[in-house]
Amino acid sequence: MNDAMPKWADILLIPIINLALALFVSGVVVALIGENPFEALRILINGAVGSAYGWGYTLYYATNFIFTGLAVAVAFHARMFNIGGEGQAALGGLGVALILLFVDWPHWSLGLLAAIAASAVFGAAWAAIPAWLQARRGSHIVITTIMFNFIASALMVYLLSKVLLVPGAGGSPETARFAEAVRLPSAYDIAPWLGFSRSTPLNISFFVAMLAALGVWLLIWRTRLGYEIRAFGFSEPAALYAGISPTRIIMIAMLVSGGLCGMMAVNAVMGEAERLVIDSVQGAGFVGIAVALMGRSHPVGVLLAALLFGILYQGGAEVEFEIPGITREMIVVIQALVILFTGALDNMVRMPVERLFLSRRRQPVAPLPKDPTHPGGNPDAGKVEP
Amino acid sequence: MTQSDTSLAIELRGISKAFGPVQANKDISIQVRRGTIHGIIGENGAGKSTLMSILYGFYKADSGEIYIGGKKTDIPDSQAAIDAGIGMVFQHFKLVENFSVLENVVLGAEDGRLLKPSLSKARKLLKQLADDYEMDVDPDAIIEDLGVGQQQRVEILKALYREADILILDEPTGVLTPAEADHLFRILEGLRDEGKTIILITHKLREIMEITDSVSVMRRGEMTATVQTAETSPEQLAELMVGRKVLLRVDKTPAKPGAVVLEVENLRVVDEQKVERLRGIDLTIRAGEVLGIAGVAGNGQSELLEVLGGYANGTGTIRVNGQPIDLTGTASDARTRRARGIAHVPEDRQREGLIMDYRAWENVGFGYHHDAKFGSGIFMDNAALKADCVAKMERFDVRPPDPNLTAKNFSGGNQQKIVLAREIERNPDLLLIGQPTRGVDIGAIEFIHQQIIALRDQGKAILLVSVELDEIMALSDRIAVMFDGRIMGERLPDQTDQRELGLLMAGVTGAAA
Structure with a gap:
């Protein structure tokens, strides 16, 4: 339900970017413990969908x-x-x-x-x-x-x-x-x-x-x-x-x-x-x-x-x-990284991508910016008790 | 430019500010003379608040220059604005509720590590200001014990304590009774006569005409005109704001009241904090008339609408077309009220009236989504909703007429038109309508008022709640004034005036005008 970017970007592009980031960080972790991340990735994919x-x-x-x-x-x-x-x-x-x-x-x-x-x-x-x-x-x-x-x-x-x-x-x-x-x-x-x-x-x-x-x-x-x-x-x-x-x-x-x-x-x-x-x-x-x-x-x-x-x-x-060299715990770390990037850090990717789409498209009905003097967006929404 | 620069308190040259694709301010230039009250008027989203936020250091302009007292000044943050002598009174006060007046005034501007010298200095200043400008506020009162008008005075005092020469007030009268607003204006005039410069941001034409010396009109991020107030008229200002001729008065014929539609007797509502918000309301509305409820926000009007609309618990009697409504149990919800012919345009369309994340077509069935025409059995007929939405958008001139647009991306006026279309086209016997034009631009106000009167002329009963006294006076056939959960009295619009209503709104009775 977001007009800031097309649906395909919301459903596909952002998860893919998230996943790529998670895999990149996982690769760094694997490399840090002295294993070859590309080899690990090859085994992972091959083991899951290779047969x-x-x-x-x-x-x-x-x-x-x-x-x-x-x-x-x-x-x-x-x-x-x-x-x-x-x-x-x-x-x-x-x-x-x-x-x-x-x-x-x-x-x-x-x-x-x-x-x-x-x-x-x-x-x-x-x-x-x-x-x-x-x-x-x-x-x-x-x-x-x-x-x-x-x-x-x-x-x-x-x-x-x-x-x-x-x-x-x-x-x-x-x-x-x-x-x-x-x-x-x-x-x-x-x-x-x-x-x-x-x-x-x-x-x-x-x-x-x-x-x-x-x-x-x-x-x-x-x-x-x-x-x-x-x-x-x-x-x-x-x-x-x-x-x-x-x-x-x-x-x-x-x-x-x-x-x-x-x-x-x-x-x-x-x-x-x-x-x-x-x-x-x-x-x-x-x-x-x-x-x-x-x-x-x-x-x-x-x-x-x-x-x-x-x-x-x-x-x-x-x-x-x-x-x-890659233990059960390492696998859990990699899964956790995927969860972290796709779930918790979703907005980290979402905001810049939304901005990118907004800046590429100038339409007259774009939402007005939030005004700092009117938190909540509606300038008249505040009710004051007597 | 005939004046020398030093006679100008503020000069803005070519200020522009864009948020993504939205150009909030476009090449704005403005000159405000020292010792004057300058109004800035424009519809919602015209860019008034953005401009003032730039002046107060909340935003940085993309381009343009600011001159304060003839000197080019950079305002990167609000401290710089304060240092330049600018004070701002926000619409929503920024006070520490459980601090005293004195502590709030000093807060952030303490002279040293010890509080006492600052406090006694502030006390002296407060006393002097009280004498000079009728700004009497008890320095030791706790903020939360003060009324809204007094809290606003504390905000002004805060600015003056910081030696502000230029005072910006953003929609200052929105929360005030007419008497409090008059008092504020007297204070502002006193300050102006002392040589202070005041910028008043408002959408109320009447205030501009009443108090300002000059006025700038903004429309869609641009400054369309700056004129001397004495040389203009409300009609001209409205036209400058909207870009076309606007009918400021509501054309209506006398009401032809028919049978009684709504009877309310001894209606009481107690909120979750066990505070009695409605203390025995009695009222009657007949077919073909508008009953206006005037009052300062927070005196029980919201609770009245909620209990009539079926989503607040109350005791007492409500009869619609002579049949009592069950106020107890789960059968007494908003859905059953709709079935009884009560439609409701709620006060806060963004919180209640619309699902802001739903598309327009989803919103046109909201509350009526069990109707047979919107589906069969457990399923909803989305195509029927979309078709209905297209038709309603055309009849109510919703712009842009795109049923797939999410509600939050429409302007306030167009959001309200969607709600109105949904509720009015249900052909209700009774329409509850709260703050119909809050946050709505002038062009749409005209349309909404016409729709309300048209509904009345079809023989419907209308309960209108508004904090805008002008609106109440213009639309109502009878006016009831609410104060502290009670109806203080009923008046006919042609036999009363703002002063009398204002006294009733402040809880003063027996002071007939």
Whole structure:
């Protein structure tokens, strides 16, 4: 919603500049520890997208990030910062495990539908409490959602080590394996001619994620509800004026967000692990924040950003394996740099680019400059109490 | 240039300033004679404030020269401006609320490390100024306990304490009652007679005519004319400001009031700090009449609009077309009010009336986005909204007529036209309208006033809230004056005057004119 520069610049140019900067700084860091940054980059890209094996993992990770990225994006539109993706996704996993362990599903397709519903309900329920506290009590959503991550983590440890633990599972806290009937078709099953191996983690959930992206786009830009969510996100006083209930919008946006986070478990728990293990989320909830920021809260942007982070995850693992000097921690640093440049330092690139576009185009309706004597822009907006 | 340079307090030569593609000031030259009151008038965005910001060192001009007292002066920051003898009174005061008057006056201009000598010096000066110019302000009063008019005097005192010879006032009367404004003008005249030079920035023609000696008119960043006030007229100034002839008076026929549309009885609103903002309001509006609510901002007008509009909680009785409105529970929101035929043009269009980041077409459905014509089921029909927007933009002459432009990129007047178009074209029984022309240029004011009267003539009831007394007088069929959450009295516009209304606005009753 910015007229300062064309849409393509907002959606593509700026993220690309951000990414280039992040890679440059990462390269400097790699060079500083005495490794060859170009070699590292080659291994990273080759490991992520150079083979069907790599693509399988890259897209598997991307699927997780699409779900969590969409979740954060929906909440962003209502100006809610949902950083509880970890907990909501963990609870989604619990929902998937319960519905698949305790109900016999005759076919994977029915199991898939049930798992989608269960994961969404569990994830949404976990987001509902912070949402209600925000809407009704004004408790800040950032604080409550992050606290709920810890509660979720403790709850999962308890359930997996005391309640759902299979006897003789070798001591690791995990549930029994799901029935063979609900094994989701993997990329190997669907398209063996593409060269995926039997063990590829990529599965049919990828298409569920695509449908979710389409659903989010429809919700945000084509429904009355999405119109209200965005309006509320831009201005709460205006929303009240228009008869939009803040409580309703906060609850709905957070329930949808929590539900999307939960659905990540369809990919990770049902599709890949085929049982519920401890820490099934593996940081995807947090990566979702970066994905949503980089994707500008737009489903297409989220898809692209999720793919990028999938590449970083998979390629990073390969670099770590191939170059002993670059440790797991180095990979985390590089991922953090990407998050830093695409998310937190976005304005550093945005402002100069906007100025560049503005100076290249002289149009009569350009916004008037902010006047220092009238903070807020409207010279007459200040109300003075008697 | 007939005068010698030293008779000029300020001379600007060829000042230009651009912000990106926007030329805020274009080759502006102006001469202000010492010991005069010089007005600068222009519409919003004409560049008045930018020019004064350059003079006060907030901005650096791209080109041009500033002469103070005949001497070329560089003003890189506000300290340099103060050193050159320039004092500025901002529209939004820059006072420390919990400091005393004395402490505020001295703040930033303390003589040494010890406070006491400065304070006693300031105390002496304050006393002298109080005697000279009726500027009596208690030096030991805390700022937040003072009224707006007194706070403004403190700002002037601050400038005088810094030995300002040139005083710039930016829209000084916006927050004052008419009586306070008169008092301010007396102070300014006294200062001028002492040899000070005063620059008054305003958009009110009446003030220019009343107090200035000469006036410069700005339009779209350019200085279109500088004239002696005695040799001009409001009509001529308005034409210079807008660039075409402007109808300053509102043409209207006497109202033909019909059935009662709105009845309000004992309406009370308590805010979140448990302060009672409305203390029992009673009023009635009939079809085909405009009830104007006059008053200084902050006396409960906003709360009245909000509770009628359905987004503030209140107690009492509101009846629309004889049917009571539920003031309790969740059913009592703005959406249900719209369904009852109440349309609302809110006081602050940027905060409430529009989503500034929405495009124009998205804004034309705002509040009415559940209407069947804007979609079916859960989906919105964006094409229908765009078509509606194009039609409304044409009928209300919104410029530029581009439905895809974001609301924040329209001028104030055109933003207001979008809100008006949306609310008026819903054909409401009752229109609530707050500050219809705040921040709106003169050309658009004329149009907006005509629209309000046209709606009245269609037999609609209109509740008009405005802090501009001229506007209230021009549009209203009846005038109610609010003070401190109460209605102090009702008057007919042709049987009252600004003085009487001004007294009521200050809470003085029983002093019939």
